[in-house]
Amino acid sequence: MKCRVCRGPAVIDLPRHNANFCPEHFTRFCRDQVERAISDFDMMQPEDRILVAVSGGKDSLAVWDLLLGLGYAADGLYIGLGIGDYSDTSGGYARRFAQQHAEPRGAKLIEIDLVDDYGYDIPGGARAARRTPCSACGLSKRHLFDRAALDGGYDVLVTGHNLDDEAAVLFGNVLRWQTDYLGRQRPVLPARDGFPRKVKPLVRLSERETAAYCIVSGIDYLVDECPMSAGNKHLGYKEALNEIEVRSPGSKADFYFSFLRRAVDRFAPEPGTGDADRADPGVLAPCARCGSPTSTEVCAFCRLVERAGGSPPDDTPARPVTLGRRGGPDPTGTPSP
Ligand code: AMP
Ligand code: FES
Ligand code: ZN
Numbered sequence: 393m394k395c396r397v398c399r400g401p402a403v404i405d406l407p408r409h410n411a412n413f414c415p416e417h418f419t420r421f422c423r424d425q426v427e428r429a430i431s432d433f434d435m436m437q438p439e440d441r442i443l444v445a446v447s448g449g450k451d452s453l454a455v456w457d458l459l460l461g462l463g464y465a466a467d468g469l470y471i472g473l474g475i476g477d478y479s480d481t482s483g484g485y486a487r488r489f490a491q492q493h494a495e496p497r498g499a500k501l502i503e504i505d506l507v508d509d510y511g512y513d514i515p516g517g518a519r520a521a522r523r524t525p526c527s528a529c530g531l532s533k534r535h536l537f538d539r540a541a542l543d544g545g546y547d548v549l550v551t552g553h554n555l556d557d558e559a560a561v562l563f564g565n566v567l568r569w570q571t572d573y574l575g576r577q578r579p580v581l582p583a584r585d586g587f588p589r590k591v592k593p594l595v596r597l598s599e600r601e602t603a604a605y606c607i608v609s610g611i612d613y614l615v616d617e618c619p620m621s622a623g624n625k626h627l628g629y630k631e632a633l634n635e636i637e638v639r640s641p642g643s644k645a646d647f648y649f650s651f652l653r654r655a656v657d658r659f660a661p662e663p664g665t666g667d668a669d670r671a672d673p674g675v676l677a678p679c680a681r682c683g684s685p686t687s688t689e690v691c692a693f694c695r696l697v698e699r700a701g702g703s704p705p706d707d708t709p710a711r712p713v714t715l716g717r718r719g720g721p722d723p724t725g726t727p728s729p
């Protein structure tokens with residue numbers, strides 16, 4: 393197996409690209425894919441201040457490393473979710489990466505801890521709110537990502553969602569024809585109405601590629617999956633898509649990128665309808681507790697914290713939000729089941 397570029401020994405084969413690469417040219421390939429995603433979808437500008445949500449897993453550490461390598465000023469944000477050993481370990485990986493890259497790249501890590509700062513954890517919060525752990529977790533993370541990005545004055549919030557993630561979410565939404573979610577499933581969500589701009593620069597790289605990138609770059613990451621995600625529908629969708637991909641390389645990327653090219657616009661939400669949780673379509677106004685934009689008096693995050701018996705940090709002032717426009721869909725809901 394020879395590298396497509398230099399004919400040296402290759403360490404990875406990429407059937408979808410009909411190519412093999414040596415470590416150096418594989419790293420360059422990953423960087424090119426991220427640059428291309430950034431430019432194709434107009435994700436960010438060179439002068440932007442970036443906040444990368446890092447879980448300690450391969451994707452988020454890879455995207456942080458790639459953005460730093462491309463010269464972006466990118467800090468990290470780690471949220472301790474209180475999921476036992478898993479959270480303790482994942483935080484360690486995020487912290488170690490941040491320490492290693494503090495000099496000379498100037499990366500710093502912002503940390504939020506659900507238990508210490510808000511008085512609840514994901515298993516308890518999920519039980520109290522009668523949500524699945526992944527739903528309570530997704531809701532908490534989305535809220536805290538938005539808040540940390542806006543409070544810290546960042547221009548863009550980055551997550552490590554990769555091609556497999558996006559294709560699996562698309563697959564699930566198509567299976568059930570969740571048209572409202574389909575209309576919002578883009579790798580860029582513009583800043584609006586008190587929400588930061590959110591982007592997914594890894595959409596052109598698969599899970600296997602981000603893991604390989606970490607290995608060839610010497611990035612130590614948490615391999616274990618979250619223990620609460622066992623049986624999660626998305627894992628099943630990923631397996632199904634992987635089987636198709638083996639028989640027909642490139643199907644996954646075609647499925648996702650052809651959707652973006654040819655179909656997503658057809659599902660654009662009607663102005664003035666729907667919101668992120670679809671609980672209560674209507675106007676967006678500041679949450680009575682935290683000031684975040686919401687279509688209900690108290691936002692879903694503050695309701696979750698209250699039900700779980702927690703409370704926001706004392707020093708957190710209610711964030712006044714100037715809403716440019718009342719009504720309309722919350723643009724930040726991650727399309728998901
Ligand atoms: P997941 O929802 O676990 O599939 O993760 C999707 C993305 O959310 C990751 O690639 C990270 O960018 C971000 N993320 C997940 N968990 C955390 C966490 N505990 N702290 C900060 N960011 C996270
Ligand atoms: Fe959120 Fe597992 S990381 S439930
Ligand atoms: Zn090479």
Ligand code: ZN
Nearest residue numbers: 679682691694
């Ligand atoms: Zn709130």
